[in-house]
Amino acid sequence: MRRNSVRTDRLLVIGAGPIGLAMADALKQRGVAFDHVDVSDGIGGLWRHGVYQGVHIVSSKKSTGYTDYPMPAHYPDFPSSAQMLRYLESFAHDRSLMDGLELRRRVVRAQPLADESWQVTFDDGEERTYKGVVVCNGHHWDKREIDYPGRFTGTLIHSAEYKESRQLAGQRVLVIGGGNSGCDIACESARVGASCDWSLRSGYWFLPKTVFGVPLTDLPIWNLPVTLQRFILHSAVRIFIGDYRRYGLQKPGHKLFARHPAFGTDVLNYLRQGRIKPRPDIERFAGTKVHFVDGSVGEYDVVVAATGFKNSIPFLPKSLVPIENDVAHVYGGAFPANVKNLYIVGWAQARNGFGTIISPASKLYADMIALQDEMELPIGFILKWRGFKIPETQLLDPGATRRTIWVARRILPLLKRRSRLLAEKGLREPFDPARYPFEDEDGRIQATQA
Numbered sequence: 001m002r003r004n005s006v007r008t009d010r011l012l013v014i015g016a017g018p019i020g021l022a023m024a025d026a027l028k029q030r031g032v033a034f035d036h037v038d039v040s041d042g043i044g045g046l047w048r049h050g051v052y053q054g055v056h057i058v059s060s061k062k063s064t065g066y067t068d069y070p071m072p073a074h075y076p077d078f079p080s081s082a083q084m085l086r087y088l089e090s091f092a093h094d095r096s097l098m099d100g101l102e103l104r105r106r107v108v109r110a111q112p113l114a115d116e117s118w119q120v121t122f123d124d125g126e127e128r129t130y131k132g133v134v135v136c137n138g139h140h141w142d143k144r145e146i147d148y149p150g151r152f153t154g155t156l157i158h159s160a161e162y163k164e165s166r167q168l169a170g171q172r173v174l175v176i177g178g179g180n181s182g183c184d185i186a187c188e189s190a191r192v193g194a195s196c197d198w199s200l201r202s203g204y205w206f207l208p209k210t211v212f213g214v215p216l217t218d219l220p221i222w223n224l225p226v227t228l229q230r231f232i233l234h235s236a237v238r239i240f241i242g243d244y245r246r247y248g249l250q251k252p253g254h255k256l257f258a259r260h261p262a263f264g265t266d267v268l269n270y271l272r273q274g275r276i277k278p279r280p281d282i283e284r285f286a287g288t289k290v291h292f293v294d295g296s297v298g299e300y301d302v303v304v305a306a307t308g309f310k311n312s313i314p315f316l317p318k319s320l321v322p323i324e325n326d327v328a329h330v331y332g333g334a335f336p337a338n339v340k341n342l343y344i345v346g347w348a349q350a351r352n353g354f355g356t357i358i359s360p361a362s363k364l365y366a367d368m369i370a371l372q373d374e375m376e377l378p379i380g381f382i383l384k385w386r387g388f389k390i391p392e393t394q395l396l397d398p399g400a401t402r403r404t405i406w407v408a409r410r411i412l413p414l415l416k417r418r419s420r421l422l423a424e425k426g427l428r429e430p431f432d433p434a435r436y437p438f439e440d441e442d443g444r445i446q447a448t449q450a
Contacts, residue, residue: 003126008117010034011341011369013134014107014315016097017045018088019346019358020136022066025095026362027134032370034134036097037105037122043092046140047085053164054188055081058180058263060215063353066091067360077215107315110135112433116340132341134369135313139326139347139394142312146176146305150285159185159306168193171301174290176282178204179260182306183267189304190275197298198267199290201281203250205261206268207233208240216263217352223399230256240265247271248278257351257395311347311394317436323347331388332408333401334365335380339431343369350396357398360405367412375419377428382418385427 013024016038027034042048056078057064064084065071069091075083092098109121110133118130143158157167159181165188173189175182176199183206189196209216221232233256245251247268270276279298283291289299311326321336321344322329328347330336335343345365350357372379422428 004128005126006129007035008129008131010130011132011134012037012107012110012118012120012128012130013136014038014110015045015136015138015346016040016043016092016101016103017047017136017138017346018354019138019362020045021088021092021095021097022358022362023134023136023345023365024097025091026366027369028095028097029363030366030370032366035102035128035130036100037102037107039104039106041103042089043098043101044085044088045138047081047088050140050160051081052159052162052184053081055184057081057084057353058209059217059353062215063217063356065353065355066358067356069094078209109438110315111317111438112320112339112342112431112436114431114433116431118341132343132369132372134343134345135316136346137313139311139349140309142310142314144307144310146282146307148282148285150291151287152285152290152300152303153287154300155302157302157304159304160309162304165192168302168304170194172299173197174199174279174298174300174303175306176303177306177308178206178262179306179308180262180264181308182304183262183264185304185306186276187266187270190270190273193302195277196270196275197277197279197300198271199279199282199292200250202254203244203252205237205252205256205259206241206244206265207261207263208236209264211236211240222352222397223402226257226397226400229397241268250280257397258393260349260351260395313344316342317438319439320436326394327391329390331380331383331390332368333361333391335368335378335383337378337380337384339436340372340378348391348394348396350398350401352398357396357401357405360402364405364409364412367409368415371412371415374416376423377419379415381428382415382422385422386418 010033013020013034013036024036040048060077061071061075061079071087106123107120108123111119113119118133120128120130143160162185168189169192171193172195173193174197175186178200186196186198221229248271279292281293283293289297291297311323328344330344334345368379
C-alpha cells in the first residue's frame with residue numbers, strides 16, 4: 001500500500017552535503033519549517049563517499065569553511081578529506097542539524113501541483129506533499145563519461161570510482177582529463193604505477209596553490225574586477241610556473257576562469273621528471289592500445305577518465321529547470337521563473353572555496369524563501385522581470401557574488417511590493433503543471449503518477 005502524507009506547512013531540503021547543511025542551518029535560524037533528507041548513510045555529501053584516499057581540498061580552510069563557523073586552528077591550510085568530513089559533522093552536531101535528518105532516503109520524483117505545492121516520491125514508494133522543495137543535491141555525482149571510438153579491453157574507470165592507490169600499483173596507467181582529480185590521479189600513478197601517461201584534449205590553466213607562502217585563495221584579490229584578477233594570476237603563473245609548453249603541455253586556448261582551473265603544481269614537477277608523459281587527445285581505443293590524434297600509440301592496463309561531472313537534477317521534469325552547459329536556468333542564483341516554491345541551491349561553484357559565498361547566500365535565500373509565502377508570484381519571475389539574467393557560467397566570481405548578496409539584502413523589502421504590482425498587471429498566466437511532464441532518457445513522456 002502506498003504511503004501518503006501532507007506536509008504543506010513545511011519545505012523539503014534534499015541533500016546534506018556542505019550546501020544542504022548551510023541551507024538547513026539558515027532555514028532553522030530563520031524559523032522556516034522543513035524536513036531534511038539525504039540518499040547517503042551520513043552527512044557530508046562528496047566528502048563522505050565521493051573522494052579517494054589522500055585527497056586534500058585545493059582551496060584553503062579559510063576560504064572553504066563557513067564564515068560563521070571557521071575550521072579548527074590546528075587544521076593545515078589544505079585539510080584532508082577526513083578532516084573535511086569531521087568539520088562538517090561538527091557543524092551539523094553543533095547546529096543541531098542531525099535532529100530529524102532522514103538518511104538513506106532517495107527522492108525519485110518531485111513534481112509541482114496546480115497550486116504550486118509539491119508532491120515528492122521516494123524510492124520506497126512513499127509520497128509526501130510539501131509546500132516547496134530546496135534542491136541541494138550537489139554537482140559531483142553524475143559522471144561525465146568518455147565517448148571515443150573503439151573499445152578498451154583493460155580496466156576502464158571514472159575518477160569517481162577511484163578510491164585508493166592499489167588500483168594503480170604496478171599498472172601502465174593512462175589518465176584522461178586535466179582537472180584537479182586528473183592531476184591528483186596522474187601524480188599517484190607516477191608514484192605507484194609502472195608508468196603514467198596523461199591525455200589532455202586541450203590546454204588547461206594550472207595555478208599554484210600557494211604564493212609567497214600564502215594560499216592563493218586567501219590572497220586579497222578576489223574582490224577585484226575579474227580583469228585584474230586575471231592579470232595578477234597570469235603574473236603568478238609566469239613567476240612561479242612559466243610557459244606550460246615547457247612541460248610538454250598545450251597552451252590554454254581559453255581565458256582564465258572560462259573553465260575551472262586546476263590548483264597545484266605537483267603534476268608539473270612529475271612532468272619535468274619524466275614520470276608523467278603528456279599525450280594529446282584520444283583518437284580511438286583498440287584493445288589495450290590507445291591511438292592518439294598525433295598518430296602515436298600507447299598500451300595500458302588501466303585508463304582513468306577524470307572527465308568531471310554533469311549538473312543534473314533527475315527527480316525534476318527536465319523542462320522545468322533546464323540545464324545547459326552545466327548552467328541551471330535560475331535567477332538570482334537559485335530561483336526558477338516559472339514556478340513557486342522551488343529553490344535550486346549549490347549548482348554553481350565558487351572559484352576560491354564555497355564557504356565565503358554559501359554562508360551569506362544561505363541566509364539571504366532563507367529570508368527570500370520566508371518572503372515567498374507573502375507573495376503571489378514566484379521570486380524568480382520577479383527577478384527576471386527586473387532584468388536579472390541566466391548566468392553564463394557555472395563558476396562564480398566570489399567578489400562579485402558577495403557584492404550582489406549585499407545589494408540584494410538591502411533591496412529585499414522591494415520584492416513584496418514588486419510582486420503585488422506585477423500580479424495586479426496580470427503578467428503571469430496561471431501555473432499549469434501539465435506543461436512540465438517527466439521524460440525518460442529518450443525524451444518520451446512518462447505517465448504522471450496518481
